[in-house]
Amino acid sequence: MSELYQHRARKRFGQNFLHDAGVIHRILRAIHPRADERLVEIGPGQGALTEGLLGSGARLDVIELDLDLIPLLKLKFGLEPRFHLHQGDALKFDFARLCGTPHSLRIVGNLPYNISTPLIFHLLEHAGLIRDMHFMLQKEVVERLAAEPGGGDWGRLSIMVQYHCRVEHLFNVGPGAFNPPPKVDSAIVRLVPHETLPHPARDPALLERIVREAFNQRRKTLRNTLKGLLAATDIEAAGVDGSLRPEQLDLAAFVRLADHLHARTEEHRPPE
Known part of the structure; x- marks a missing residue:
């Protein structure tokens, strides 16, 4: 050989x-x-x-x-x-x-x-x-x-x-x-x-950010782990229970959180 x-x-x-x-x-x-x-x-x-x-x-x-x-x-x-x-x-x-x-x-x-x-x-x-x-x-x-x-x-x-x-x-x-x-x-x-995304996010980079922050401290509730990005009222407004831990949320729920953050960001963007 x-x-x-x-x-x-x-x-x-x-x-x-x-x-x-x-x-x-x-x-x-x-x-x-x-x-x-x-x-x-x-x-x-x-x-x-x-x-x-x-x-x-x-x-x-x-x-x-x-x-x-x-x-x-x-x-x-x-x-x-x-x-x-x-x-x-x-x-x-x-x-x-x-x-x-x-x-x-x-x-x-x-x-x-x-x-x-x-x-x-x-x-x-x-x-x-x-x-x-x-x-x-x-x-x-x-x-x-x-x-x-x-x-x-x-x-x-x-x-x-x-x-x-x-x-x-x-x-x-x-x-x-x-x-x-x-x-x-x-x-x-x-x-x-997927040829067509089942749960398309308005900004996939924000989805990645939400998911990363949520699982950085996976034993904490969303209300605590996402507090730097979303207030408790924002989490509720996205149709998500803030008392849940991140592993209890499905993909669609994370997309709703990311889309809500995107909407809030757009609201506060200064006019060009």
Whole structure:
């Protein structure tokens, strides 16, 4: 075996390489890629999923940060005309440069746990270009993504992702499917951006701010945690009970709070 194929997983990149053929097949079946599609794989690693994605006949762009993996990927797939390799950081990558057609990109990735949340937020900035996303993530992260109001997993990540996407927790994957095996269970999640937002906010940045402030002290009531943004009377005027804790509110309620804050801000904006 050549040295290229003896690449060791790097802890600083959060690398755990998928090797279980049954899990790989199950993931590919869930994605169900087709020949006329534009696929983007984030962190292809040693190409466990890459081969199956290319086998569909689709165009495949892959984004890999680890310079030591670039020669391996070029050796394996470089002669395939539908394979396009981008060396760089997916957190800084401009996905709009790959395709400008709305809802056309299909994103796939076995994401390092240490960047999964910021990367998902980065991708949501391009939600209008994305048809769907299939990710391998830490199981606890997937449970937070798919959470419902009222439980301990419901929080900023759940709300902001569900504002933009429909979330499906597809199946779990044990540590033995990876080399080296991680110390946590993993799961596959499907995120499908809404073509029409179910609860559109007048200013999504204000929604993000409301949600962040609310969950900064999640054990306190909304009346206390949002007092720097909204008075108790404003919370009530938005149709929300100020004595509730943030995890008791659904997405629609947070949007009402954000819209009320937006209206108050506009009222007090000086005329131009």
